[in-house]
Amino acid sequence: MISHHLDQTMLLDYASGGMSHSLSLITATHLALCPACRRDVEALEAVGGAMLDETVGGEVRGNAFEDLMARIEAGAGQVSVPQTAQPTGVEIDHLPRPLRDHIPLHNGKLRWGRQGPIETIFLPCDDPGHRVRLLRIAPGKGAPQHSHRGLELTLVLQGSFHDETGQFGPGDIEVADPDLDHRPIADEGVPCLCLAVTTAPLRLTGPLGRLIDPFLTI
Ligand SMILES: [Zn+2]
Incomplete structure (x- = not known):
């Protein structure tokens, strides 16, 4: 049971590609072990992708961000989470x-x-x-x-x-x-x-x- 996670600011940095390679590596390794943070990153990436879609070819509509957040929250429970093995030794x-x-x-x-x-x-x-x-x-x-x-x-x-x-x-x-x-x-x-x-x-x-x-x- 994982009880110490990365905060939303760090996960957003990771999802947006704003982290150094070293911090990205340790974040990705935590994500491989932590379904909760993985779900958060997938939601953040979905928001980022949707924001891009909305802005292609024109300006963002006044309530576009609120619409997207509602869409993400509605779909957050459906995000598929890949299964990874837990480390059991030092091999x-x-x-x-x-x-x-x-x-x-x-x-x-x-x-x-x-x-x-x-x-x-x-x-x-x-x-x-x-x-x-x-x-x-x-x-x-x-x-x-x-x-x-x-x-x-x-x-x-x-x-x-x-x-x-x-x-x-x-x-x-x-x-x-x-x-x-x-x-x-x-x-x-x-x-x-x-x-x-x-x-x-x-x-x-x-x-x-x-x-x-x-x-x-x-
Ligand atoms: Zn976590």
Whole structure:
């Protein structure tokens, strides 16, 4: 049961093609797991398409927008939702399709960058300042206390983590901005597998973090 979703502004950005590649990737991966957000995006795309149809060859009529909204709401329950498999393990075949196609493989397998409580695979990223990472976090471990210089989106693929705002399980996505200061920790059980996108380096805010923050780019 997914309880943490993307807000309407982000879904509209995605539907209108206004998002960076990195944010589009994590959004598309959440959509592959979340029928509720998928339905919202389909409705937004329908509104966009209908708006285009209405404006072709002339100006928008005075009440065209209201007409379209009524039409969309009337038809919202009929939107067909494709079924996708839920990820059950860390094998590549179990990852949602939009993500699977972007992960660099070595001999068909995931190759984690570093052994330890937090293992990382960097995904190719051409958005300036962005980082896209697959993280595997051991139970009870997590990131140091930090805030954000931009956005940090974290999508859980397996296991779960918690922070000051709540608990995040498979399919849940957390959107953290400069107003949030948190310390995400993986819950007990299986390692927490996440896709994380940052649009700017994090800002370490714990007592030790404040000392080393100027020398780090996380
Ligand atoms: Zn959702």
